[in-house]
Amino acid sequence: MEAVKLAAPVDTLLHLVGGFAGGQPVAETPDETWEKMLDLNLRSAYTIFRAVLPGMLKAGKGRIVAVGARAALDPMANFAAYSVSKAALVALVKTVALEVKDTGVTANVVLPSVIDTPANRAAMPSADASKWVTPESIAGLLVWLTSDAARDVNGAAIPIYGRA
Numbered sequence: 001m002e003a004v005k006l007a008a009p010v011d012t013l014l015h016l017v018g019g020f021a022g023g024q025p026v027a028e029t030p031d032e033t034w035e036k037m038l039d040l041n042l043r044s045a046y047t048i049f050r051a052v053l054p055g056m057l058k059a060g061k062g063r064i065v066a067v068g069a070r071a072a073l074d075p076m077a078n079f080a081a082y083s084v085s086k087a088a089l090v091a092l093v094k095t096v097a098l099e100v101k102d103t104g105v106t107a108n109v110v111l112p113s114v115i116d117t118p119a120n121r122a123a124m125p126s127a128d129a130s131k132w133v134t135p136e137s138i139a140g141l142l143v144w145l146t147s148d149a150a151r152d153v154n155g156a157a158i159p160i161y162g163r164a
Helices: 002-006 031-059 080-100 118-123 135-145
Strands: 012-015 062-067 105-112 157-160
Touching: 012 031, 031 062, 031 080, 031 105, 062 080, 062 135, 080 105, 080 157, 105 135, 135 157
Parallel strands: 012 062, 062 105, 105 157
Antiparallel strands: none
């Protein structure tokens, strides 16, 4: 995390890294898919959280907000690697929140359902995209969670499902 060391102290971290893969039952899920989902959806968060937390704690302030997924709370059949990696992300964020309690640092995670993106529309052309959550709605929640107005919100896993 050389970049974190070279940059000014980080006071806000939006962890937006993540991905979706799978589509097989647990018994047929390749190790590569399992590892890919854990690396992308969990290890990336752990690594950057660990890098920014010392500076935040030293400063006595900071906001960490991660984007998880509804699947963390409502797993889907045939997508164990994805669902488990997002559930583990929620556990990581809640653990960090407990560790930073009363320090001025907060950690929260938002849990969107299907996001209305061109990629999702292309992947699911017959789905009713009008029920999906918009990127703008998610962005608004992320901005609020990083603001002083959200200073008392810590350890929350916030669903943002659109009309799904």
